[in-house]
Amino acid sequence: MGEFNVHRVRFFDYMPSAIRALAFQPQRERIAVARTDGTVEIFNRADCFFQEKVIPGRQQAATEALAWVGDRLFSAGLNGEIIEYDLDNNKTKYTIDAYGGPIWSITSNKQGTHLAVGCEDGTVKLFEVHEDRIQFERNLAKQKGRIISLSWHPSGSKIVAGMMDVIHIFDTETGQSVQRLLVDRGVGTSRSQECVVWSVVYLSDGTIISGDSAGKVKMWDSRTGTLIKSHQVTKWDVLTLSVSQDETSLAVGTSEGHVVQFQFLSMVLGQEDKEWVRTRTFKNHTHDVRAVLEVNTAIVSGGMDTQFVVRPLLDKIDERGQASALRNIQFPHRRLVSCARKAGLLLFQYPGHLELWRYYSNGEEHICCSAVSPCGGWIAYSTVASFRLYRLHCENNNVSIIKVSKLPKVLSSANQICFSSDSSHLFVASTLLIFYLPSSSQGSGQAINLLAASEDGKWLASANSDHEVQIYNLNKMKPHCTVPVHSSGVSAMAIHPTTNNLFMVHADQQLTEYSVEKKQYTDWSRQVQRHGLHSLWLERDTPVTNVTFNPKNPAHIVLHDMYMFCIIDQTLPLPDQRSQFYNQLTLRSMPEKERKKHSHAFKMCKIFKELLFVELMEDQSLVVVERPLMDITAQLPAPVRQKKFAT
């Protein structure tokens, strides 16, 4: 496999932002994640929780809540605006002001006809959902104090609102408050502080479950307005609640970073009357759990520590496999680093600026993609609203940068940018595919999230979030062919410099190789499909985010995910299910002759910290961009103090 000079890069201070809200779309199994910087990410539950889309945020956006209405995604924030997102183009569709001050919560009814928002001024505002817009319908009876949390009864006739020290139940027909439930304050010093009802859930049997800042989860009977049971879950705040689709399980997120599960169980086996019983506790977070979701087979949670944690419920899963593994998503499933292979430059993409040894800063809109040309002479980036191209001159440590004006109008925004290998062409993709320098464009339905250009400048491959991969002939400027659609999205792809084979890695860890010229899968790819990949390879929980090739040895493909990088040698046999997968150490101890017999195609390397980027340069040196998770945790605010045993 050879030896490389390694450039270990640790000066990319990538810092993800905290997760504020989660919302689940059960029909298409999409999870929307809102972060504190206004970014909204869409994860596909069916496709190994692959991050399909990223809608970049803005500086002032303070998203507080998310709501799905059918396939449409809405968010509301403390700036008082409701946003609908255009999920095809990965941008906001429109914004309307609710005129009720900061919005704390937004929720849709089960029928999908209305949205309710809870505002700072104490009103619950109902919006009617139309085909293309939403329309303000009415205010429910105004209360004193802010509306923190909302939940519809599944029938849609009632809505429950959590406020300070009190919970109100509104009739949506009359708009009047029908019940008022008083919530106890905490004991001790917190007695003087108002009790904030951070989250409420209205169940179809009329039970209301509330979680409050006194650390209690309370079950109420909405008909009589009485407290059924109170569980002291934590000493600090209960921040979020989520009930499963069948209303038998409840997940509770707390300030301690714990997720506590409650289950609706019969106390005497075989009898009908059931009670909510506290069962499991998951301690996967170090900071506040701000959002939690019960997704049929798993509990998804996110919070201040920026992690997106998928904790599978093993009792709902039949067999061991990818679905039964704990997933901890920390890094985005896309590239944030571009590399000028020939010039040896690295470009880091931050939300607010780009860094090529830190020299350029941007305005208030967040950058959604960026690229540096292989020769190092060009930098291109795009925000949601605009596209910029810069000419770069590097002469003896003097770096000068000139903005290229007079870009064509069609270049307004981009999802993916790619330079051709000789730096003569720039490819820009949104839903349209644009070839810049000799300008041209091609259209498709979904936003393109990956581009790959061939070394000889003849081919370009694009992948979109519908899992479709198109190949274009750049000489003829027209589509060449479409790769057969795989069930899982493409997480990384590249065209081989010598053979012009398109190498694709999917979110479910499958590997495919497609011959562009022959318009069919290569023999190696078919062999992989037939033989199957090793279970240890399939059980990895982070997708491959970059593919490169070894210029010296065309049979070597270099891949990396968050925890490892790997070289696949296509000349060697594939590993058997029984054989040892991580076999480098064993091989090293063997005599030369036996090594051949035991070696297989996958060479894994795990010596680095968490990886953001790995690239093989022209001179056979390896550039490794690390971002140790320890450094990220060190930058987080201090968590709530907890007594640890023996400290």
Next chain:
Amino acid sequence: MVEESGIRVVRCGGNKISFRAPIISKDSRYEFLLCASGDLVKVFSTSTEECVHVLEGHTGQVTGVILNPTNHLQVYSCSADGTIRLWDFIDGILIKFFLAVSKSVFVSPENFQLVALHLPKVPEQEVEAREMSAVLCNISSNPGSTAMGRGGEYVASVMGRQLTVYFFKKLKTYRFSLKATDKKGAKNAFTCVACHPKDDCIATGHEDGKIRLWRNFNQKKEYTYSTQHWHHDAVGTLCFTTEGMHLLSGGVESVLVQWHCEEVNKKDFLPRLGGAISHICVSPDGQMYSTSHLDNKINIIHCSLKLSAVIQGLVKGNIWTDLMIDPRTRALVMNGRPGHLQFYSLQQDKQLYSLDIVQQEYINQEGLDQFEVMRAAFSVGGTWLATVEERGRCTSDLESSLKLWVYNEKAQSFELNTTITAAHQDRIMHMCFSPSTETTMLVTTAWDNQFKVWLLGLDSDTQKEHASWSCDYVGSYHGLQPTNCCFSSDGSLLAVSFKEVVTIWSSDTWELLTTLCQPPGPIRELCFGRLSCSKYLLGTTAKNLFCWNLLTCSLEWSTPMDVCLLRSDPLSENVVAFSLHSGNTDLFVFRPSEPRPLFTQKAVCGGKVQRCVFSPREEPLDSCDERFQWLNRSRLYFLTELMELLTFSTKAEDERILNSRKQLLVDDSVAVTPFYLLLGKHRQQQEEKQNSGVSQAADRVQPPQASVAIKELLHTPAHVLPAASFLCSMFVNSLLISNTGSRNLQEEKPFSFPLCSGTNGQICWLGM
């Protein structure tokens, strides 16, 4: 064992009472605690801590006691002898006994199985229970790892890392396994199990101190459990309270933890209960808890977590000190709880008190090096107690201190007088007080090749009344290591053995008088003869027993035997020697003046005898048999390898005990009510009459015709009974005493029931 010879080895008290979980039950007045203790079941009163009854009959270790579910005054006990017995524990009567294990069933000791035994309902007292069906195979031998569920519908058992639940009605078994270890290296093995009495909830304790509450366990996959963690070490035992409001748990920490089932985060603690908690049980009314501890102790705790009574048996942990008899209380003194000396009354089979020597909190955690009492000695009158405590025996940095305690008459206990830290450079091996009455003197020998003499004296510097101990003389002999020391019975001579040499010192001048040497082999034990034999000095080596005459300074006699223990009776000339011979210990009793032993017994017990002591009798026996005369003044107690305390009992003694036990059966079954006062007086007078009167009194009490009238009155159905007024005169007549009795009755107060027949036919008591 050797019953025909009129003497037998008996186990004398000190049995383990915390071997199995006890049970608490109550009759109308008293609450009782029943626990298995050896092959007995002991019934204690929870209010007085006294042993009320002993249920005797099993011939093997009692392995469990359980209340009869239909009668809370009866108890079932099972034993390793293969029988189950049903007792009435209020009266201490055996009601039934079931022969359980049929010979055909082979049970291997490693592979335990849970069987359901059908107890046939037949009137005979001795029943053979044949119907037996296996419920679960391969269960843990610890009864704490099997529990019956709500209403006996299922049984839960844990073994290793697997929980098995068997439903009796559905005949279905569910098994739930935990992973070997999780990422943090937690030990997931189960240690104990308990079932909620009202809900379907199983609590399991684990090796890493976690408690899991399992629910929905009739599902293969959708079972669920919640985890609680407080214990830092393995959970020893779990128990739900009667109503299921609380879960009690205990372990090595010796803290009783009360978990609230409703509010899982809330828990109450009762710390510092003693040794590790091995069992917890709850009374049927839920008012009392009891915790059994590994140091042979049962605490009775009120449900508000207040300690209400302590039943302490003989603590048999690590024993380093000799067995001693406290001359004042005649209690057996030895190591008790860590850092304590226990005073155990052998007559009452009860701990009198525990003296805290170390006076430091003991931390219940393994692997800690903590102070332990290593040596102790009493002065002749029992006024002084010397103790040696040590720490760091295994490591090189030894810390030790010699403490001298004086008996305070006012406080009725020992008080610390002097503490000498690092009395010697190295470990103190042996110490003894001088038996002379004039001076109070203590001699210690240690591994630093010195022996030191300590003397009580007034401290000249401080000029205080308070007398304290100080070193008077330091002796050594050729840099050899001293092992044993012993004073002659008048205290004038001190014998110290240095390896193979015995040196004799004058206790007045500390002059080395003579040396005695009898190689080969170092001296193991050293002992002066008593009374008429006080001129003899006995010594043992690995191969020989020597007897020197100190008047001639020559060897009187020697005999080749491997004596492991040598003790002299302080009240007679007798000396007892234990010798290990082919796995068994033989006993020899002899006088130093006579080479012929007075009494020998082969194979007194298996294994090596650890310690022995002579305890003076309160009243001497007058056994005429020459062979047992050595037992007349004192009793011999000895401790075997298995930490069993044994003694010799003669036939006469056995009979006396049996007689005294019969007298103990006092009729106290009537509650103190107004009715009882009435009746009690009646009975009292009857008794008086019986005592004073003649035999005719018996006839008077129950005139034959009276019983007929009452029978008629009580046994005829009410609807066919004539009017009460009609019967009244007959009834009253039947109760009256006929005047045909003897004359001396007239001298007593005339006895009659003041009765009155009401106009409506009711009979009412007027009172006296």
